[in-house]
Amino acid sequence: MSGPSWGVPPWRVELPPGRAALPERCDVAVVGAGLTGLAAAYTLARQGVAVVVFEARRLGAGASGRSGGIVLEGTSAGPLPEADDCIATLERTLSEAAIACELELPGCWELTHAENGAPLWRDGERALSLSETVPGGTLDPGKLLGGLAAAAVREHAELHEQAPVRGISGGAPLVLQIRDRELRADRVVLALNAYTASLISAGEDFHPALTLALSTQPLAPGTLEAIGLGARNPFYTVDEPYLWGRPWGPDRLIFGGGLAFAGSKRVERVDIRAQEVARSLAQLEQRVRGLHPALADMRIAERWGGPVAFRASRTPILCRHPSLDGLILIAAYAGHGVALSVHLGRLAARTILDGGTLPRWGEVVSSSEAREVG
């Protein structure tokens, strides 16, 4: 029986060779092979730590292989202490690990639904105007993922795909249930993003959702210039309704916007073929066609969705688990995680290496402190 479908994104991830046999013991187990988990694994392995990564499906099966690849600074809640130089961490990592992933940093456009000088495009009945250019750019998320995985393996980290962790217990060492086996690890980095609540409590204000995207077929020559994207800036709206996008390759565009929630809060149960989700994708397509006359007849190449998670404060989760000694929990980037995931994965690894503290903003919110996401 096939499970829910999220469609197929345009990125391709090249996998390093895997290992067949599961080990019984390691220094650090990383759970989740997205950008966060792989950045943590690479950083630890580089320092000689015995790291094993467990991925339930395939590398990048979560948000990381489905991302739009827009590189942004800070967090969705703005720059935070120890999360205000994510682009520099990304650039340093690419250079250190020799990863080529088409990083371009022309600046990211913040757009508003307002007549601000000469509007750029129209979003339905309203004008869309450029408000500000902030630090940022684009990359190919498939190449970043594959590059991080290869770099981690080069440093002797082990990667296991199709290895879902079904439970974690104990402390010093922690015990992970994987397939029909148990593995003991002194430390665990849990980097499950929107799936966190399937394994562990992420607090009452943790909300996973599926977010939607589409890519165009190659556009007619001159289209990017005609619609004002000749300098290849990615963009997002700072007000509702939310829309983001970026040029891709010489002549294609990627757009995204819209959220679908699962009543169960289990994002893996949402399907892009479900009526409500298919309607949101159709609305996204209609909006994009209306932005500029040059896009009215564009042809769509791929339509897909991917998991994101939000907290009311929009600050990520980054903390030591209150009762599972040795476990660090990282999640909930609110759709703002390409550079942040690499930065926080590396920050968590450094904390394990030097025993340092984690910033207060990343603590899990207890039920009495929780508010609903607005």
Ligand SMILES: Cc1cc2nc3c(=O)[nH]c(=O)nc-3n(C[C@H](O)[C@H](O)[C@H](O)COP(=O)(O)OP(=O)(O)OC[C@H]3O[C@@H](n4cnc5c(N)ncnc54)[C@H](O)[C@@H]3O)c2cc1C
């Ligand atoms: C459509 C889309 C577009 C986006 N666009 C942008 C963008 O342009 N810019 C930006 O900054 N951010 C963007 N984001 C957000 C960004 O991609 C994510 O924040 C980032 O990739 C999160 O990485 P991660 O490693 O924390 O999580 P994920 O990549 O989701 O990794 C979690 C992994 O855990 C695995 N897993 C789940 N359960 C288990 C288990 N029990 N055992 C083992 N493994 C398990 C999953 O299979 C998955 O591979 C986008 C997200 C989506 C979905």
